[in-house]
Amino acid sequence: MTSARLDQMSLVTAIVNEIANQQPDFQPVPRQFNAIIDAADNIFREFAQGEIVSSPGEGIHAWRRTDQVGLSSDFMAAKLGDAGIREYAHPHDPSDFGRCLTLLEAAPELRERLPEMANERPAWAALVANWDELAALWQEESPSGRCPKMFQRMQALLRQTAV
Numbered sequence: 001m002t003s004a005r006l007d008q009m010s011l012v013t014a015i016v017n018e019i020a021n022q023q024p025d026f027q028p029v030p031r032q033f034n035a036i037i038d039a040a041d042n043i044f045r046e047f048a049q050g051e052i053v054s055s056p057g058e059g060i061h062a063w064r065r066t067d068q069v070g071l072s073s074d075f076m077a078a079k080l081g082d083a084g085i086r087e088y089a090h091p092h093d094p095s096d097f098g099r100c101l102t103l104l105e106a107a108p109e110l111r112e113r114l115p116e117m118a119n120e121r122p123a124w125a126a127l128v129a130n131w132d133e134l135a136a137l138w139q140e141e142s143p144s145g146r147c148p149k150m151f152q153r154m155q156a157l158l159r160q161t162a163v
């Protein structure tokens with residue numbers, strides 16, 4: 001996603017109006033109004049910044065600060081690199097899988113530990129067993145922004161594990 005220029009005062013007004021809709025008689029005290037301004041400022045800053053992309057070899061901790069972290073890749077980072085969220089997740093679609101590939105590019109030392117993910121649950125076992133095939137499909141299709149063959153293959157693999 002590219003950056004977006006927002007009007008901070010419009011954000012503040014929208015937040016105040018929403019609070020008024022939810023709590024018609026509420027009158028914020030200065031501390032609460034300052035929290036509204038802080039929230040609008042945070043939104044403004046985040047939208048002014050473009051997408052933070054991962055760089056090959058940057059390491060797992062730098063990768064976690066990018067916009068290329070998803071639930072399944074973060075789970076993978078926790079299991080293989082002891083840096084991430086340990087709540088179970090596996091890739092469900094090509095975008096999820098692509099974020100896992102990005103992790104392995106950012107922290108290539110984790111690639112040799114990838115087979116360990118097969119111990120997590122059957123879905124991971126199926127994906128890991130077919131990782132190279134899926135990665136090749138990703139390389140082939142992702143530049144177009146659509147990955148229909150990869151999606152079909154992933155769904156077939158995941159359906160087999162749901163039986």
